[in-house]
Amino acid sequence: MSITDTEREAPSGRAVRQPSADLGLSRLRSFICLAEELHFGRAAQRLHISQPALSQQLVRLEKDVATPLLRRTNRSVWLTPAGREFLRGARAAVRALDETTDATRRRAGSRLPLVLSHVPHAHGGLGSFVEDFGAALGEQLFRSTVRIARHSHEEHRRALREGRAVLGICPADGEPGVRGLGSADIVVLPAPGGASAAAPYPLRLSWPEWASPAEVDRLVSLARHLAQGSPTPLAAVRAGV
Known part of the structure; x- marks a missing residue:
């Protein structure tokens, strides 16, 4: 079962597929950056976006995965246990795509x-x-x-x-x-x-x-x-x- 496909048991006993989460690459990158910085201002600066835009991305991501990934107060930001687990998977997914992109560019060379x-x-x-x-x-x-x-x-x-x-x-x-x-x-x-x-x-x-x-x-x-x-x-x- 993929990270975006989940199933639940219907009252009739028949499995019902839940809607897939929209785990866009930009959201994964934003979450990884935020998890590394644990500071919305510094993360937004690294990502070249505004802090409100970064906050909105996190809200949508947490809604899609149906669990809080970060907790924050006025003075600190920290990962929840679910956030730490999600971070490992997000890093692996982004790293795999980056490696594939780099390999494709190298093979294409000057032809593309x-x-x-x-x-x-x-x-x-x-x-x-x-x-x-x-x-x-x-x-x-x-x-x-x-x-x-x-x-x-x-x-x-x-x-x-x-x-x-x-x-x-x-x-x-x-x-x-x-x-x-x-x-x-x-x-x-x-x-x-x-x-x-x-x-x-x-x-x-x-x-x-x-x-x-x-x-x-x-x-x-x-x-x-x-x-x-x-x-x-x-x-x-x-x-x-």
């Missing part, structure tokens, strides 16, 4: 380039930043070819939701994040002495919400290093510095 979705804009000089970022992603993180795809806003969101793009870059418009996508805003500094040295330009990075928090940290770190015109030593980026 990863896609960086980019919403074009009129700001001069940002095209070179996107190209540099795409090249750095391929060389320093994924060890695979990264293809930059120019999309409209709707195509951009669809490609990320469907997993056809591993990351997206678009102008930061001040609107809230899109449901189903994680996001972080960065500021690209103009090149010293360049023609576009007027003002810094805000951009939004987006990724599928089921992406690994560790991988997201490395992606955001790399983008911020490049946006500030800083060198991006491989060791620092892999460590998420």
Whole structure:
């Protein structure tokens, strides 16, 4: 019997299948992060989401598994016995999927380039930043070819939701994040002495919400290093510095 399929005995003695729990990967990752931090603020920061959004994910997860996984007071957060048991299974499930994903990428190599979705804009000089970022992603993180795809806003969101793009870059418009996508805003500094040295330009990075928090940290770190015109030593980026 799977983790999501349960049965109960009906009054007639006939087994009745209970509805499957919606144990989405993003919820599992959020729970693992929260169990590691035992602090909603730090966990939300690591996951690049708001604390209310993280709390809502936990409420839905506990409703689906029909038992409390965490207890909290104003000063502390701790795992229940059920939470400790669930954590072991969640880690195993996420680890297995991450290993499968990595193995698939390695086998695909340059035959299946990863896609960086980019919403074009009129700001001069940002095209070179996107190209540099795409090249750095391929060389320093994924060890695979990264293809930059120019999309409209709707195509951009669809490609990320469907997993056809591993990351997206678009102008930061001040609107809230899109449901189903994680996001972080960065500021690209103009090149010293360049023609576009007027003002810094805000951009939004987006990724599928089921992406690994560790991988997201490395992606955001790399983008911020490049946006500030800083060198991006491989060791620092892999460590998420």
